[in-house]
Amino acid sequence: MIALLRRDLAIAVRAGGGFGLGLAFFLVVVVLVPFGVGPDTATLTRIAPGILWIGALLACLLSLDRLFALDFEDGSLDLLATAPIPLEAVVGVKAVAHWLTTGLPLTLMAPVLGVMLNLPGQGFVWLVISLALGTPALSVIGAFGAALTVGLRRGGLLLSLLVLPLYVPTLIFGAEAARRGAEGMAVNTPLALMAGISFACCALMPFAAAAALRVNLR
Known part of the structure; x- marks a missing residue:
């Protein structure tokens, strides 16, 4: 499993489909927002948490179709399906690799881009915490979608x-x-709900994705 994780990390970095493309897209989204809504600092402060989250979510979508497509094309996915490693574990490893090359860099970059949107100082910590709790769910859910569309031509749109x-x-x-963290309000409820979603997705989605892969490989 460690070897598979290293292989996926190396492919993501060399191909440029995870690390570089996601960060570049995130940067472009945040840079274009002030041109669209105007330079008013009050408006940017109010919409900054939502814009940063939307940018991170869309950036995660960019590399999802590559999770299983390359392995499907060169036949590696068939070998992984018959390997001693459970297919659910393979899905989990690929989701972890996607998060390490996409979700984690986006989480670390978000505070820097938050400065461009005039995010209040007290909101930076909660922005990072919310992204750290939420982006794993995005990667695991994306792995499920990628498993459903593996082998389809132009499956990227359907995946989205x-x-x-x-x-x-x-x-x-x-x-x-x-948003609540930026405004100095209590954040316990949304953080607890988001953490519950992430834990539930990490526990259930690998099994659903593995079942979808088995169907597509028949």
């Missing part, structure tokens, strides 16, 4: 349509936690 509705609860509670 399948995954985006499942992302909505995480987006709502994540943005709400960041």
